[in-house]
Amino acid sequence: MPEHSGGGGGSRGESAGDKAREEFFSEAQEIVDGLSRDLLALDDMSRRGGSDAELVNDVFRAVHTLKGLSGLFGAAMMSGLSHELENLLDDLRLGRIELTSQVLDLLFESVELYGRILAAAKGDAAEPAQEVKALLASLGQVAQQRGGGGGSVVAQYELDPGLLGVLTEYEEHRLRTNLQAGLLLYRLRVQFRLATIDSALDDLKSKTRPHGEIITFLPTGEGGDAESVELEILVASRESLAVLSGAVAGPNITVEEVRRRDGAPTPVASMSPPPLNDEAARGRFSLPVMGASLSGGPITGTTAPIDANDLDAFAGTTRTSLPPAAALSVSPQAGTYPPERARVGVDQGLAGSHIGGASTANAGSRELTLRSVTQTVRVDIRKLDHLMNIVGELAIVRGVVARLSERVRLDPGLKEIAPELHRLHRSFDRHLAQMQNGILEVRMVPLGQVFDKLARIVRQISREHGKQVNLVVTGGETEIDKLIVEELSDPLMHMIRNAIDHGIEDKDTRMRVGKPPVGTIALNAFQKGNHVVLEIEDDGKGMSPEVIVAAALRRGLIHESEAREMSVKEILALVFQPGFTTRDDVTALSGRGVGMDIVKTNISKLGGVVDISSEVGIGTKMTITLPITLAIISVLMLEVAGRMFCMPLASVEEAIVFDDSMIKTFEGREVMTQRGATLPIVRLAKLFQLEGWRPGVWINESARTPKPPEVRPGRKAKSYCIVAAVGDRRVGFIVDKLVGQQDIVIKALGKSLKKTRGLAGATELGDQRVGLVLDAAALIGEVLASSSDGRSAGQHDGLRQLTSMRSLGEGGPP
Amino acid sequence: MKALLARRGEGRSALQRADELGKRAEYLAFMLGTEAYAILIGNVVEILKPLPITEVPRADAEVVGVMSVRGRLVTVVDLKRRFRLTRSFTMDKKSRILLIDAGGELVGLLVDEVLQVYRLAQSEIEPPHVLGTEQPPHVVGLGRPPGGAVLLLLDLAPLFAV
Numbered sequence: 001m002p003e004h005s006g007g008g009g010g011s012r013g014e015s016a017g018d019k020a021r022e023e024f025f026s027e028a029q030e031i032v033d034g035l036s037r038d039l040l041a042l043d044d045m046s047r048r049g050g051s052d053a054e055l056v057n058d059v060f061r062a063v064h065t066l067k068g069l070s071g072l073f074g075a076a077m078m079s080g081l082s083h084e085l086e087n088l089l090d091d092l093r094l095g096r097i098e099l100t101s102q103v104l105d106l107l108f109e110s111v112e113l114y115g116r117i118l119a120a121a122k123g124d125a126a127e128p129a130q131e132v133k134a135l136l137a138s139l140g141q142v143a144q145q146r147g148g149g150g151g152s153v154v155a156q157y158e159l160d161p162g163l164l165g166v167l168t169e170y171e172e173h174r175l176r177t178n179l180q181a182g183l184l185l186y187r188l189r190v191q192f193r194l195a196t197i198d199s200a201l202d203d204l205k206s207k208t209r210p211h212g213e214i215i216t217f218l219p220t221g222e223g224g225d226a227e228s229v230e231l232e233i234l235v236a237s238r239e240s241l242a243v244l245s246g247a248v249a250g251p252n253i254t255v256e257e258v259r260r261r262d263g264a265p266t267p268v269a270s271m272s273p274p275p276l277n278d279e280a281a282r283g284r285f286s287l288p289v290m291g292a293s294l295s296g297g298p299i300t301g302t303t304a305p306i307d308a309n310d311l312d313a314f315a316g317t318t319r320t321s322l323p324p325a326a327a328l329s330v331s332p333q334a335g336t337y338p339p340e341r342a343r344v345g346v347d348q349g350l351a352g353s354h355i356g357g358a359s360t361a362n363a364g365s366r367e368l369t370l371r372s373v374t375q376t377v378r379v380d381i382r383k384l385d386h387l388m389n390i391v392g393e394l395a396i397v398r399g400v401v402a403r404l405s406e407r408v409r410l411d412p413g414l415k416e417i418a419p420e421l422h423r424l425h426r427s428f429d430r431h432l433a434q435m436q437n438g439i440l441e442v443r444m445v446p447l448g449q450v451f452d453k454l455a456r457i458v459r460q461i462s463r464e465h466g467k468q469v470n471l472v473v474t475g476g477e478t479e480i481d482k483l484i485v486e487e488l489s490d491p492l493m494h495m496i497r498n499a500i501d502h503g504i505e506d507k508d509t510r511m512r513v514g515k516p517p518v519g520t521i522a523l524n525a526f527q528k529g530n531h532v533v534l535e536i537e538d539d540g541k542g543m544s545p546e547v548i549v550a551a552a553l554r555r556g557l558i559h560e561s562e563a564r565e566m567s568v569k570e571i572l573a574l575v576f577q578p579g580f581t582t583r584d585d586v587t588a589l590s591g592r593g594v595g596m597d598i599v600k601t602n603i604s605k606l607g608g609v610v611d612i613s614s615e616v617g618i619g620t621k622m623t624i625t626l627p628i629t630l631a632i633i634s635v636l637m638l639e640v641a642g643r644m645f646c647m648p649l650a651s652v653e654e655a656i657v658f659d660d661s662m663i664k665t666f667e668g669r670e671v672m673t674q675r676g677a678t679l680p681i682v683r684l685a686k687l688f689q690l691e692g693w694r695p696g697v698w699i700n701e702s703a704r705t706p707k708p709p710e711v712r713p714g715r716k717a718k719s720y721c722i723v724a725a726v727g728d729r730r731v732g733f734i735v736d737k738l739v740g741q742q743d744i745v746i747k748a749l750g751k752s753l754k755k756t757r758g759l760a761g762a763t764e765l766g767d768q769r770v771g772l773v774l775d776a777a778a779l780i781g782e783v784l785a786s787s788s789d790g791r792s793a794g795q796h797d798g799l800r801q802l803t804s805m806r807s808l809g810e811g812g813p814p
Numbered sequence: 815m816k817a818l819l820a821r822r823g824e825g826r827s828a829l830q831r832a833d834e835l836g837k838r839a840e841y842l843a844f845m846l847g848t849e850a851y852a853i854l855i856g857n858v859v860e861i862l863k864p865l866p867i868t869e870v871p872r873a874d875a876e877v878v879g880v881m882s883v884r885g886r887l888v889t890v891v892d893l894k895r896r897f898r899l900t901r902s903f904t905m906d907k908k909s910r911i912l913l914i915d916a917g918g919e920l921v922g923l924l925v926d927e928v929l930q931v932y933r934l935a936q937s938e939i940e941p942p943h944v945l946g947t948e949q950p951p952h953v954v955g956l957g958r959p960p961g962g963a964v965l966l967l968l969d970l971a972p973l974f975a976v
Contacts, residue, residue, distance in 0.1 A: 393885040643869070688871035749870075749880065750889040750919040752974070756872045764882045770868040772880075 025122060026378055028069055028078075032114045033452060035062045039107050040455045046099050056099075059107070060089040066114070077132055078117050084139045085110055094173055097142065105463075106138055108456060157185055157258050163218065163232070171216040178213060178236035184257060186212070186244055188233040189220065191252030197229065204233070207248050212237025234258070381482055384443055388632075391436050392745040396764055398432055401425045440632065443483075447525045447532070448476030450489045457493055458521065461500045468507060468518040469500055475525035480532045480628055484606050488534075488626075491599040495536050495622055496521065498596070503540030503620055513617065515539065527628070531650075534624040543614040545571040555580065572612040573728050576600040604726055604777035607633065607650050611728070633746055635763075635773060637739035638722065641690040644771045646744060646763060647733070651724045651776030655738055658721035672732060674723070681721060681732035682783045688758070726777040729784055746773055758782065839939075841957060843929040843965050844912070847899045852957055852965040853912075855931055860913040862922070864905055878924055881911075888913065890922040896973065916974035932959045939967065 038059045045055070067082035069075075088106070091097045113128055113135060120127040157179065167175065179185060192200050201217070208214055215234040237244050245255035405425045409418045451473050462469040480488075504510075504519035511517055524535040545568050552558045552574045558566070574580055578597040603610050608626035627633060627650055635646035636655070662672045663681065670681050684690070721732040744763040749756070760775035841852035862883065867890050869879040878890040890911060911922040940956040942949040951972040957965035 389885045690871060747887045750887060750921065751917070752889050752891070752919065752921065753870055753873055753877065753880070756870060758872065759870070762868070762880055762887055764885070768882065769866045770880050770882050770887065772868060772870065 444479035478525040499538040639737035838933040844925040845927040
């Protein structure tokens with residue numbers, strides 16, 4: 001009992017943390033996808049002997065963002081991987097290592113691992129700890145090839161990761177290079193008046209230049225007020241703290257040394273600074289007071305070197321304790337430099353109006369960036385499902401309004417309001433259709449999402465097999481329902497793998513038969529009416545019907561007599577038969593069919609069909625036809641034994657008027673002849689055991705539940721045969737009545753009905769009744785499967801065998 | 815003075831009543847055939863008059879069918895068939911469907927009549943073994959509210975565990 005109420009409460013409360021995490025996942029996933037795309041382009045380019053610095057930068061930035069994100073969400077594994085990758089990419093970017101295929105492999109592998117880490121974080125899989133470790137080791141090896149372990153140098157310094165996170169690539173590179181060269185690192189905190197910041201900064205720069213290099217300057221976000229801003233400036237220098245602070249000294253400037261984390265002496269600290277420079281600095285700036293106190297040694301009691309927040313941030317990565325005086329800071333005494341101060345004051349006065357202008361300009365630019373960020377919104381697909389449900393309900397309301405409008409029109413007393421109601425109904429109708437389309441559009445994503453993944457796989461598999469394959473993609477912008485895209489990647493991957501594995505010949509063979517040495521796989525997508533067509537075409541060796549037939553005979557899938565009568569198309573379709581292939585057959589054959597039955601099943605589940613055409617020596621083409629969305633489908637409404645069912649129109653080939661004289665019975669199975677071909681038929685009422693009203697079953701009459709059709713003796717009821725096809729398997733379903741065609745919102749049956757075979761879902765019919773949607777693929781499969789099992793059984797038994805339903809009469813009390 | 819005392823007495827007893835109410839569990843009682851059952855009212859999302867129900871071929875025997883409640887698909891189950899009290903679905907004017915949330919799925923329980931809500935104190939609930947030692951897990955006790963009614967108290971969780 002408590003489980004019920006508890007379950008309801010739990011689902012309602014979704015904490016903000018969960019939401020943020022979910023967003024993190026989807027954002028990280030997007031970045032990883034983008035990364036994969038860039039890598040492919042890079043790979044492509046490197047194979048042609050070129051390189052693109054901007055692309056490397058893009059990859060670098062993506063990894064960088066991932067690092068930041070993962071740091072934020074405590075995804076340690078991801079952040080570790082990103083960190084090392086970043087180093088590698090930086091070296092790449094700065095030309096310190098070359099973009100070899102080994103490096104590319106590492107990059108591709110890391111993309112793969114990102115995906116797995118994300119899956120693990122979502123709880124879908126185990127964390128690939130071993131693999132990440134191995135990859136990190138390989139990355140380390142590459143790093144060694146170029147010499148110094150770059151990134152780790154920076155990591156050894158007590159730098160705020162937040163600061164490191166915002167360094168530009170160049171700045172980070174300069175920082176690393178300087179540190180590797182053994183320079184000291186200083187942090188300057190300087191207060192600038194907004195009015196004078198430009199000139200003051202230039203001033204500071206020119207003061208610093210003789211002594212070192214400014215790595216970066218960033219606003220700290222603290223210490224400033226409306227008129228001033230505090231900048232943090234990182235300076236790499238050979239000089240001692242005393243010399244540098246002497247050189248740049250000024251009001252509101254603090255200088256401190258950024259020490260190494262492990263407390264080891266910084267490289268330059270051990271060597272004595274060049275005396276000449278030191279003297280020169282002292283002389284030039286003549287700062288006797290400051291100089292004296294600095295040379296006295298570390299100054300304590302000034303600003304704390306690193307604040308508690310920084311320490312907390314570091315705690316996760318390093319556990320180094322800091323000596324209290326590890327970093328120094330010097331606060332120049334206020335009042336020592338009255339002239340400077342006065343100058344600032346004057347400037348401030350002069351630029352009074354200027355400040356206002358600057359700050360509004362600032363605010364303006366911030367708004368701009370905000371706006372660009374909020375252009376897109378991530379939406380949980382369940383929310384869209386919910387909206388779709390509401391649209392479905394409104395459609396029912398529309399139906400009621402339509403009936404009402406009709407009644408009002410016929411009522412002479414209501415003549416006046418009739419046109420108005422009619423207009424209202426029309427407008428409602430139109431807007432509802434727009435809304436429905438709008439929601440559907442939101443669910444659509446470009447197929448390119450899957451294609452990018454496939455391109456990666458092509459690369460990987462072709463390398464595994466030592467074959468050269470070029471993937472040509474067209475129509476990546478074709479849009480399809482998000483849910484379909486998700487389900488599509490596995491079957492497509494399978495087909496591509498097959499094409500490379502067994503379709504494309506190796507280089508030598510290709511040369512011998514006069515084909516270009518590099519094989520081509522064309523992936524082509526386009527929209528065709530309410531469907532999306534996907535073609536996967538290779539220029540490999542094709543599939544030989546003879547070999548397929550031989551294999552099928554060997555496996556006992558067909559009889560010799562059948563084989564003689566089969567068309568080429570039927571023969572090719574044999575590869576979709578479960579159990580058609582094993583590894584052995586694959587090599588004996590032209591190789592197709594590894595798990596092709598699974599491919600077919602998966603595509604069928606999406607309401608799609610797969611077709612093969614192939615020519616020996618020229619290539620093979622697989623065509624997948626999919627509905628554009630799963631949410632709304634067109635169905636043929638039909639009636640059987642007084643009940644309404646919906647058959648997805650995508651599976652309906654045709655509907656023909658039927659009478660019993662058309663039936664022939666072979667070995668207890670009913671078939672009919674249609675245009676010279678044999679069509680197995682099944683009576684839906686019998687298949688579902690609907691015939692007649694079962695005794696003792698009574699469903700409330702007032703609720704307009706359908707009643708069985710009246711059987712008038714002596715009159716043969718007219719019925720229809722609906723020819724349904726999935727792929728090239730066809731079955732005729734005998735039904736009582738065709739009601740019409742309708743677009744419906746399909747809904748999944750509840751958990752307790754999930755096991756019922758042959759039903760894809762249900763929908764509301766508009767008059768509050770629910771119509772069941774038939775699962776054509778499952779029913780066809782069931783009927784055809786039973787035909788081989790139950791051949792010897794009588795007609796009725798044969799049909800009953802395949803309905804494993806616990807009929808309503810069973811299971812009662814003894 | 816007397817009135818004042820009386821009022822104080824009233825106040826105390828009201829407090830006591832509230833206290834007792836807090837410990838009582840609220841059960842919704844309904845009829846299945848000739849027997850009275852009850853489930854915790856917290857489990858019931860809604861009580862509906864029968865809507866058109868579409869029977870589902872090949873479903874389990876206890877499934878009456880599916881219906882749509884404001885756009886949500888509801889599987890309607892007949893507890894009488896589940897408990898093997900009867901072979902047939904029957905519905906009349908008194909029939910109701912109790913909408914319950916069974917682990918995220920909306921399920922409708924077809925009952926013959928909804929009686930009332932009982933607040934049962936712990937002392938008014940007898941353990942299931944008074945009916946015999948071997949009781950199914952969904953029978954959690956026997957409710958005996960004042961007035962002579964006897965209710966079989968059900969736990970829905972074991973009934974709809976998937």
